[in-house]
Amino acid sequence: MPLALLLASVLLVSACFGRATPELVKTTSGLLRGQVEANGVLSFKGIRFAHPATGDRRWEPPAPFVSTVSQNATHFGPACVQQFNGITGALDERVFNNPSNPPVEDEDCLFLNVWKPATDVANLPVLVWIYGGGLAFGTASVPEYDGLSISANEKLIMVSFNYRTNVFGFPGAPDLPLTGNNLGFLDQELAFKWVQENIAQFGGDPQKVTIMGQSAGSQSTSAAISRHSADDAPFRAAIMLSGADVSTSPIPSFAAFDSFAAAVGCTQVPGATRLACLRRVPSAVIRTFTNQLAAPNFLPLIDNVTLFSDPLQRIRTGKTARVPFILGNTQDDGTIVSVNLPDNLTAALDEFVSPFARTTVTADQVRPLYPGLNDTAIIAATLRDILFLCPASLWTAAAVDAGIADVHRYAYGPVFADLQLFPGAGAWHSSELPEIFGTFNRSTATASEVTLSGTMQNIVGNFVRNPTVSPALNWPKYIPGSATKTLAKLAYNGNVLVDDVLQAVQSDSLDTPCAAFWNQFLDVRF
Structure with missing residues (x-):
């Protein structure tokens, strides 16, 4: 159906019944068609918020996706490429990747999801979820993170999203600008921005956003608090479940990325030529390397933009977002x-x-x-x-x-x-x-x-x-x-x-x- 005709249909429904069909929501990502789930909760899944970070855009900051086209938002988008390595890799995959029905993985993975309760009330509070996984694995689409129950029971809007992990999200590459390495954090920031721009269309209040994460998601939450000031935080509160950034060395290490580059056959000196070679390596080949038992871990670099070496000192000296928060751990x-x-x-x-x-x-x-x-x-x-x-x-x-x-x-x-x-x-x-x-x-x-x-x-x-x-x-x-x-x-x-x-x-x-x-x-x- 042409967009003009579709919009006319929506307006006709609105005129006849006083409101638009609740499964249709106009956003910067397009006109989204969601679905009604249990307890009347409306879900919108697989919403593209960034252009595919593939090909020449591999290891580039996320580019906002903007569209006016109708989008089917009834299925999760693919997970980002996962890394399960080291002595706990097999256990991590069993516990955190839904092995009976593992999510499809793809480099083109920057999608988010929204659940809203069955209510026409405006200005609902919003909970934004950031998954854990050591910044090596994780996805918003595993069944454990389904937002239906908490949205229905607590009458809040829940948002979850994917962000790049491991070598795709935190390469630690000397070939890139220092401030262009923590791509997973940049993905998170773009998701926060999407919420600010669009959540009112779902009945949410952009001034009532709480971010919540667990493990590496909790550390990501603390990093977001650290890099925002009292005046510019795109959230008003935070919940941190088992994780917070602490003081660490500001000296970058590129060893993991250099060993990866050599292993996949890109032996040029660090720079544009090696980066071009690495961008041609299929993601499946990269996944095979990163999922070996002895594969290196890829961690964020201190860039003094998305991540700081002294977050505790930043708190003490008033350089962070001054938001209420809950923080703790399991026994x-x-x-x-x-x-x-x-x-x-x-x-x-x-x-x-x-x-x-x-x-x-x-x-x-x-x-x-x-x-x-x-x-x-x-x-x-x-x-x-x-x-x-x-x-x-x-x-x-x-x-x-x-x-x-x-x-x-x-x-x-x-x-x-x-x-x-x-x-x-x-x-x-x-x-x-x-x-x-x-x-x-x-x-x-x-x-x-x-x-x-x-x-x-x-x-x-x-x-x-x-x-x-x-x-x-x-x-x-x-x-x-x-x-x-x-x-x-x-x-x-x-x-x-x-x-x-x-x-x-x-x-x-x-x-x-x-x-x-x-x-x-x-x-x-x-």
């Missing part, structure tokens, strides 16, 4: 990360922790930090603390000390039998996500798990609606130190109801290993 965040690490503590420290700390960390230094734990448990606790718990402690303390109001810190503790990936997994890294999204297995979940899902959705929904008030009954704003009880332990003792889910405990009660040892590697002040 067993380190168990899945430690899978397949050596059982020997010294060997495990040498393999992971010493390179992270950029100095030798010994078993004699670490064991006293965790009295009563055996070495296997110490390895998991160490990874939890240096990757997730200590950054949460540092970030929340820095924000409060800088006068940022409405900071809430948590630790998530429930353990459900049907979610145990392996013996001793506990409340493992990302185990809260099925509860928040309401995508838990309804055939195996206990009544407590079902109830907790509603509670966690309500906590998130409350914060998205008004981030300046407590997201749950008796959840105090965080005040660091030993003299206050403002750390919220969530569902640690089987407490899953909205009115009893949290126990406020001493604010720094989990932070002894951080203050005693780990913070020296995470905070430039030390």
